[in-house]
Amino acid sequence: MERVNLKGLELSRYVAGYWRILDWGKTPQQLLHYLESHLEFGISSCDHADIYGDYQCEQHFGDALKLKPSIREQIEIVTKTGICLPGRKGYDLQHYNTSAGHIINQVEQSLTNFGTDRIDLLLIHRPDPLMNADEVAQAFSQLKQAGKVLHFGVSNFSNDQFKLLQSRLEQPLVTNQLEISPLQMASLHDGTLDFLQQQQVPPMAWSCLGGGRLFSPEDPQARRIRAELQAIATEIGASSIDQVLYAWLLALPSKPLPVLGTGKVERIQTAVAAKDLVITREHWFRIWTAATGHKVP
Ligand SMILES: NC(=O)c1ccc[n+]([C@@H]2O[C@H](COP(=O)([O-])OP(=O)(O)OC[C@H]3O[C@@H](n4cnc5c(N)ncnc54)[C@H](OP(=O)(O)O)[C@@H]3O)[C@@H](O)[C@H]2O)c1
Numbered sequence: 001m002e003r004v005n006l007k008g009l010e011l012s013r014y015v016a017g018y019w020r021i022l023d024w025g026k027t028p029q030q031l032l033h034y035l036e037s038h039l040e041f042g043i044s045s046c047d048h049a050d051i052y053g054d055y056q057c058e059q060h061f062g063d064a065l066k067l068k069p070s071i072r073e074q075i076e077i078v079t080k081t082g083i084c085l086p087g088r089k090g091y092d093l094q095h096y097n098t099s100a101g102h103i104i105n106q107v108e109q110s111l112t113n114f115g116t117d118r119i120d121l122l123l124i125h126r127p128d129p130l131m132n133a134d135e136v137a138q139a140f141s142q143l144k145q146a147g148k149v150l151h152f153g154v155s156n157f158s159n160d161q162f163k164l165l166q167s168r169l170e171q172p173l174v175t176n177q178l179e180i181s182p183l184q185m186a187s188l189h190d191g192t193l194d195f196l197q198q199q200q201v202p203p204m205a206w207s208c209l210g211g212g213r214l215f216s217p218e219d220p221q222a223r224r225i226r227a228e229l230q231a232i233a234t235e236i237g238a239s240s241i242d243q244v245l246y247a248w249l250l251a252l253p254s255k256p257l258p259v260l261g262t263g264k265v266e267r268i269q270t271a272v273a274a275k276d277l278v279i280t281r282e283h284w285f286r287i288w289t290a291a292t293g294h295k296v297p
Contacts (some may be wrong), residue, residue, distance in 0.1 A: 001042020001272065004257055006174035006202055009121060009151040011045040011076055014272060015204060017259040018046055021060055022053040024263035031064035032071070037265045039074060041272045047177075047204070047259045049080035049125055050106045055088050058113035066115055077114060078204075080125035080155055080177075081106040096128035100139035107143055122149045123177055127161045137168040144171060153177065155204075159195040175204050180249065180256055182225045182291035183210035188252070197254040205256040208249055209242060212261075221291065228290035232283050239270060246274035248287050 002013040016038050026034060035046070048058050058079065065072055082098050084091050103124075110119060122143070124136065143149040152169070154162060155177035166173050176196060178187050180203065187193050187203070196203050209215070216222045229241035238244050249258055260271055289295050 028063040076120040082125040103139040133168040177204040180205035247277040
């Protein structure tokens, strides 16, 4: 598995996404086994957020880590903060909070949940209209100095939001985690991926399969994309349509790191094999054309 250097932080090319772990219904022992299985494929980076599973996913993952503490040294933990969900925490309304106090408190909570002394990469989950960049910078520098967070990034940020925050930081933002797939191509055309390529900041790509929408029988756009992926899979000898889709994603010159959402080892194995597939420019644009429903101008 290729290792990717993000301004000093090494992640695996593919990242295991842990948003859906409560849906998988795995015991801590089974979750540990799943983690060990994707580690065998070289996927060492694990993506989380404080709010996943109504604030419960980090703890569940931490319970698995506790069964084999030495595994912590073999993985990189990515987590996010900045969204506040009503319910469990007593908020009345879903909202954003990027104040220094909230960021620091949530990191402390994440460290406890994971049972670790450090987060490898902390992302601001979503752009916050009330974000004070100086305050975020102060929180980041405090967490970095304490050794509690080693690297920082953002998610779902526009270029201007990225530049604003970067302008106040001592350390580089190492990624912008974005939704990228044939079902969501906004960042390919609004300058976001161009900017990241220029900055040599590889994006992380979430919901590469549209969160499963790619497989929806009713969705006409998904049906068009599936048909084209299947035709290309047959032509190039790929074993599944998601494999062709990952090859399409990896062809982007900003070099995204796909965050895989599956809880099934066999689907991880298929995704990983996409690195050996060669798709041509025409293959790539056939998928683009199926996604948009028209040819390029
Ligand atoms: N930064 C952000 O704002 C943000 C937002 C959303 C997600 N994320 C991150 O990105 C990760 C991935 O997102 P995602 O879960 O939406 O990714 P995804 O890979 O687009 O979707 C995963 C879903 O698709 C299903 N699936 C995969 N292959 C399938 C197939 N061949 N047939 C039918 N269903 C299939 C999976 O089910 P199985 O488990 O059965 O395979 C799972 O339910 C998350 O875990 C999270 O870490 C970040």
